[in-house]
Amino acid sequence: MKVVIIGGVAAGPKAGSRINRLCCDAEMTIVEKGEFLSYAGCGLPYYISGVVKERKELMSTPVGTVRDSIFFQNVKNVHVMNHTEATCIDREQRTVSVVSRNGGEQKLDYDKLVLATGAESVIPPIKGVDLENIFNLKNIYDAERIKEMLGEKKALNAVIVGGGLIGVEVAEAFHEMGCRITIVEFQSQILSLIDPEMAVLAEKHFETKGVKVKTGTKVVEFKGDQKVSSVVTDQGEIPADIVVLAVGVRPMVKLAREAGLEIGSTGAIAVNTQMQTSDSDIFAAGDCAEKKHIITGKACYIPLGSTANKEGRVAANVICGINDAYPGVLGSAICKIFDFTVACTGLGEKEARDAGYDVVTCLSPAPDKPHFMPTAKLLFLKLIADRKTRKLLGAQATGPGAADRRIDVVVTAITAGMTVDQVAHLDMTYAPPYSPAVDNLLTAANILRNKMDGYMKGVTPAEVCAMLESNKDFTLLDVRSPAECEQMRIEGSVNIPLGALRKRSGELSNEKPIIAFCKISLRGYEAALILKKAGFKDLSVMDGGILMWPGKIIQG
DSSP: OEEEEEOOSSHHHHHHHHHHHHOTTOEEEEEESSSOOSOOGGGHHHHHHTSSOOGGGGGBOTTSOBOSHHHHHHHSOEEEEESEEEEEEETTTTEEEEEETTSOEEEEEOSEEEEOOOEEEOOOOOBTTTSBTEEOOSSHHHHHHHHHHHHHOSSOEEEEEOOSHHHHHHHHHHHHTTOEEEEEOSSSSSOTTSOHHHHHHHHHHHHHTTOEEEOSOOEEEEEEESEEEEEEETTEEEEOSEEEEOSOEEEOOHHHHHTTOOBOTTSSBOOOTTOBOSSTTEEEOGGGBOEEBTTTOOEEOOOOHHHHHHHHHHHHHHHTTOOOOOOOBOOOEEEEETTEEEEEEEOOHHHHHHTTOOEEEEEEEEESSOTTSTTOOEEEEEEEEETTTOBEEEEEEEESSOOHHHHHHHHHHHHTTOBHHHHHTOOOOOOTTTOOSSOHHHHHHHHHHHHHTTSOOEEOHHHHHHHHHTTOOOEEEEOSOHHHHHHEEOTTOEEOOGGGHHHHGGGSOTTSOEEEEOSSSHHHHHHHHHHHHTTOOSEEEETTOGGGOOSOOEEO
């Protein structure tokens, strides 16, 4: 069996390695336009910052062997043609035409063909975008050029255009190199993969580190004489010695389209669950291939290295006669912002509503370990569920606490179709060095249950903020201690400590809505129950408490 694989970064090498293990007599060829094979593209920001010392570490096995063409030939029995571009697929003749860097042309026969052509960076059509020192970060070449420039001069003015995963990770890398950084994002928030109230926490954390974040801002021009010197936006001009464009990627489908293969609604190559294209002998995997969302069942485009590797393995299994299938994605993602983690899976709140679900959400900030443990760190959780089925639809987490393990549990729960009630009863591990007795995730699930069962009415901090700005007539009841209020408070709130509320409830009017809150709103929930028993009618709890307040805070 002759197998040709076009693309040598993630899905392609994974497919080739798996085919070698299953069908050792297969004749395999990987065609790769660049030089480097099977490298960790997601590690590039950490190579720039110096966390990863040498580039070969991004291309090495766990024991330090570099995955180059010699490695693939000797270990994987795969012939690698790097510096070679595939130019045409002849499906009738079952050949791939390729051109090497030195101009040599040839045709490769195939029985099975794997397209792992990946994605390309989007270059916005902005005046001056071709000036020197304006970079993408798509491959090792890009990282080398950026790293070289940063090494030549310290304290550069760096502008990152785009606040997605790559943008925020590059920002941290530049900060480690001593740059002055501005992130410019056209949308109203950075990290569009999470909801606004979670994204604002990340934005505030950036600002505490000295990184300027300009959302809702459009870049209109790059200025400079040969080299970029400033970025002109609709909100003003920003000095810039170096610019990184991180506005997104698009699937590379030119070969597939010209070969007459079906292109999906997302613009990526349409595939079935076995990674077959509209031609059953041609497979597509990784960033060039369309995905299916596990919850909605609809086509989506979510390019991730983790997905590419899993899809490459499925394609290889099917090629070798194993009845395998890839079920789809949840859009699970995670990134590091200094000492914060941002992670998510499933549908966001707006996505869930747009999909027709009767959405219930909760915000739950709390330490990721018992408060008495010196290693405890704050973790902000948001859960999204469907009221009708009580199933979890999504989860988001940010903060310095351990977000990864909680989100991974939700990934498992959603994939298994679990309800909020089942999640609340999960037998998760407990010991003070690792988690509270009732884990953060279980607490958040119980908040959802209270809401769905009518024991609690929640209002988001953003909604309360809007009510204050529009001068709505309601009481914002702060039930924290006076000492806590002296440290920080929300203007217009009324402070009655929880312990005094039963005696002082007469100070409150039953003629207007009352929204109770505290630090994380556990006491706010208890306050609402006390007032309900006292005969108050219109009672709500502000989700997430003052820790998730998006508006102005009065300090001291």
